Amino acid sequence: MSDDDITILAVDDLPQNLRLLDAVLSPRGYRLVTASSGEEALAILPASGADLVLLDILMPGIDGYEVCRRIRSMPGFEFLPVVMITASGDQEKVRAIEAGADDFVSKPLNQGELLARVASLARVKRYQDTIQRQSLELAAWNSELEGRVRAQVEELQRVNRLRRFLSPQLVDLVIDSGEEGFxxxxxxxxxxxxxxxxxxxxxxxxxxxxxxxxxxxxxxxxxxxxxxxxxxxxxxxxxxxxxxxxxxxxxxxxxxxxxxxxxxxxxxxxxxxxxxxxxxxxxxxxxxxxxxxxxxxxxxxxxxxxxxxxxxxxxxxxxxxxxxxxxxxxxxxxxxxxxxxxxxxxxxxxxxxxxxxxxxxxxxxxxxxxxxxxx
Structure with missing residues (x-):
């Protein structure tokens, strides 16, 4: 997954902050989806394809802490990387981590720091996606293998039943034809x-x-x-x-x-x-x-x-x-x-x-x- 494949959901009630994030991230190949409130962010998140969330803390309505907690409770988004944008000190950072945030950046935004945080968590998301894809592939392979083993066991049991009273030539005939009607x-x-x-x-x-x-x-x-x-x-x-x-x-x-x-x-x-x-x-x-x-x-x-x-x-x-x-x-x-x-x-x-x-x-x-x- 390249930067061009990374979608970021940016959540902030101030349009100028969203424009700033777009100006920093879009030229680096990131795709930006924006929301101006916590409620809007939660509504569009399932269909957004977001690989990472940049979340402001102080917003009208539900704040960033509550948005993060709700994201963590949504099926399929428990491990979605969330970066909190905080304007104050250590106390807010502690609350951000308690709410489930993976990282945070401070206001005013430092462009290099922001890009470094996003790139780091984008790598984590790639690993998560790879693990999930491999897990699904493994589950599919296991299911297919179980099906094959089950079919082979059933066929072996069927053949063994036939071998109890039929000659090998007749057993081969049944196996080749798949017919037991006779x-x-x-x-x-x-x-x-x-x-x-x-x-x-x-x-x-x-x-x-x-x-x-x-x-x-x-x-x-x-x-x-x-x-x-x-x-x-x-x-x-x-x-x-x-x-x-x-x-x-x-x-x-x-x-x-x-x-x-x-x-x-x-x-x-x-x-x-x-x-x-x-x-x-x-x-x-x-x-x-x-x-x-x-x-x-x-x-x-x-x-x-x-x-x-x-x-x-x-x-x-x-x-x-x-x-x-x-x-x-x-x-x-x-x-x-x-x-x-x-x-x-x-x-x-x-x-x-x-x-x-x-x-x-x-x-x-x-x-x-x-x-x-x-x-």
Whole structure:
């Protein structure tokens, strides 16, 4: 801010004094706004753009002390530099400081002293303006940063919620599109894979909790990698078991083939893990059940905690087949077998009586995938 940018409000009831101030200050580049009374000064101050006030003390109406006190009580003008013009001695100077004045000059005016006082307080005003501007800029930056952080936290929470049950590919799709409408409740045909460990309950009863958690961590890590690879939707963990389905929330080609291929890969991977568990004295097997049918799907839960779930008899059927499966068995329904018989080697196991189902369920035991199988 240069002198040309400094506006001074000069307040004096004598016109000749105002003319004198103008003659001294205007040639130095200061812009002068004048008021002939304290009342007029207070009225024009808010719109004057004043950076500094030169205020005579002795005026009719309200005097300079009262004007200064009122300026100090006006919002936004608490730190406006005020220079009192006094004609007497130390007592008036003390009262001027008590009223809130920043400085004072004596009458008759000394031109050099006046210019020095004005220049000094103009510098102070520049610093105040700079600090205020930087404070406003900082507040704006902080507000923008808070908004960005809030948006990033919300996005992170949103992504974390999705990652609980969607594959990374689907999460990326949601993030790129910004669309979560397909997570709303709807009906669709899906293929459900339910699997768990055989012998887990006696193992958990006879082992230390740390050992149990270690086995589960290995088990879940191995299966989780395969779920992601085959782009399955993980509905839930149930201790030593988990449930995955295909063809939702994003439809996929050949969901039955993809489900069976994943199940065979899971069986192979868990067999490798079981070898290590056996060397540590843990006798654990692995069984899988797969069923195909219609279900109602969508996000369930409450604010702050939700899951993506499939509701329908197809999920119960997969779970019951899993229970019926022996160690190393993958039991599938007739429908799943019919959709994959070109790609699997399977043997019928007959009609199974499954809890919760009034009629027997024909099932097949998948031994292997043929070379034509995908995945």
């Amino acid at each position: 997570l709303a409740s709807h009906r669709r045909e899906i293929v459900v894979v339910f699997c768990d460990l055989r012998g887990f309950t006696p193992f958990a009863e006879s082992s230390e909790p740390e050992e149990v958690m270690g086995v589960l961590a290995e088990f879940h890590a191995a299966l989780g990698e395969l779920i992601y690879r085959f782009e399955g939707t993980l509905e839930r963990f149930t201790g030593d078991g988990l449930m995955v389905f295909f063809n939702d929330p994003i439809p996929c080609e050949n969901p039955a083939e993809r489900a069976v291929t994943m199940a065979v890969a899971m069986r192979h991977r868990v067999a490798e893990l079981a070898g290590g568990w056996a060397r540590r004295g843990h006798d654990l097997g692995f069984g899988i059940g797969i069923a195909q049918g219609f279900a109602t799907l969508g996000r369930i839960g409450f604010e702050g905690r939700s899951d993506y779930a499939a509701i329908g008899s197809v999920t119960n059927l997969a779970a019951r087949l899993c229970v019926a499966a022996g160690p190393g068995q993958i039991l599938v329904t007739q429908r799943v077998f019919s959709a994959t018989e070109e790609f699997v080697v399977a043997e019928p196991v007959g009609d199974l009586e499954l809890r919760g189902f009034s009629r027997p369920v024909r099932a097949f035991d998948v031994a292997a995938m043929t070379s034509r199988a995908g995945g």
